[in-house]
C-alpha cells in the first residue's frame with residue numbers, strides 16, 4: 001500500500017476534537033492495525049520530547065466504532081513506515097513525510113484505503129491534558145521568577161525577561177491530567193553558568209511560596225492562551241502564546257492548551273530537591289471549576 005507523500009494535517013492545535021478524514025494507508029504491524037489519514041484531531045506522542053501523551057478516542061467507519069489505543073509520531077520515505085523511536089531521520093529531511101500514526105487493536109475490524117472515516121477524541125481527557133500543559137508552561141515561568149535571585153551571572157532570559165532556569169535545567173517533562181511533573185538537573189554545568197545552589201534546600205518553602213503567589217496573580221489576570229501555528233501540518237512550527245500582566249510570552253510547543261487562564265481557578269506548584277542526586281522536581285496542579 002503506498003504511503004502518504006505529505007506530512008499529516010493536524011487539527012488539534014486550535015482545540016479541535018473531531019473531524020472527518022480520508023484513510024491513506026492501513027497496515028498490520030505486530031498485533032496492531034496502523035491507520036494513517038489525511039488529517040486528524042488526535043494529538044500523538046512525540047518520542048523526541050514525550051511530554052504530552054496521546055489523545056484517547058475512537059475511529060468510526062462502516063458501522064464500527066473502534067478505540068484508538070495509541071497515537072504516535074511516525075515517518076515514511078514512501079515505502080516503509082517507521083513509528084516512534086524507530087524514526088531514523090529528522091523532520092524536514094528531504095524525501096520523508098511525518099505522519100500521525102493511529103493504532104487500533106489487531107483483532108478488530110479495520111477501515112480501507114480511501115474510506116471516509118470519523119475521528120473523535122475523548123473531550124474531557126483532552127481538556128485535562130490541555131489544562132495540565134497550560135499549567136506546566138505558566139508554572140515554569142513562575143519558577144524562573146522565584147529563582148531570579150539565585151543567578152550570579154547573566155543567562156538567556158525567558159519571555160518575561162527573567163533568567164530562564166526552566167530552559168537551562170530541564171531534563172524531563174510529563175503532562176498529566178490537570179497537572180505536570182518537571183525534572184530539573186542542578187549540577188556542575190548549571191553552577192558554572194552562575195546558578196547558586198547554596199542553601200537551596202532550606203530556601204525551598206520560600207521559593208515555592210513566591211512561585212505560587214506569581215501563579216495566583218497570573219490566574220487572576222485571566223489572560224488569553226493560544227497555540228499559534230506557522231502552517232497546518234504536523235511538522236510546522238507551533239508556539240504557545242499567553243498574555244500575562246508583564247507581557248506576552250511565547251514558547252515553542254507541540255501540545256494542546258486551554259484558551260484562557262480564566263478556565264482555571266488555581267495553578268500551584270510543589271518543589272522537592274534531592275541534593276545528592278542534584279535533581280529538583282516541580283509538581284504542578286491545576287484546579288478547574290466544578
Ligand SMILES: [Zn+2]
Nearest residue numbers: 252253254255
Ligand atoms: Zn509545551
